[in-house]
Amino acid sequence: EIVLTQSPGTLSLSPGERATLSCRASQSVSSSYLAWYQQKPGQAPRLLIYGASSRATGIPDRFSGSGSGTDFTLTISRLEPEDFAVYYCQQYGSSPRITFGPGTKVDIK
């Protein structure tokens, strides 16, 4: 089973700052199979990044994804007020077929 670990658990930043979120896998993950989601309170998750670095439709270019193998990163270049939320990484691959990381909460400092 591939386990995803996200760090930090909570990131306290101010609007306009840069956010760097990490997702580490217990085994190598194909870059094609790594995605990131944003979830705000009371809402369903929303796809941000797929294939490790491709932005989903309608996602602003301040969101970017990178990485390969076991280490992946989501970067928000300049935080907007609407970006304060919880972010999850997700992999598709070895059994169980799909797993999520525990999430990183980005909150206002």
Place this chain on the structure above:
Amino acid sequence: EVQLVQSGAEVKKPGESLRISCKGSGYSFTSYWISWVRQMPGKGLEWMGRIDPSDSYTNYSPSFQGHVTISADKSISTAYLQWSSLKASDTAMYYCARLSGWPNYYFDYWGQGTLVTVSS
């Protein structure tokens, strides 16, 4: 417009059975797998399993195998998540989500969620 519309909130007693639904529209329902994802109060996302609506082939996370049943009725573009005997620990929000398929396998559309509360 692609939509996944889930059934409404449920309040049940331990030991009762339950089936919740997820109706797809705006796309070919049989062309994409549907997954169910659990989110317990204040916690993260857990993948439960998935179904291929074209042939009802399923596979489950080991954590949920034997505890729930995923099914689909392609004639009405609806997927289901079912429990035969609920426990208090099943209290959670449940989301259905469409899996994009090859080559990337990500969840591109999500239902609005169904809150299940199990309490005596």
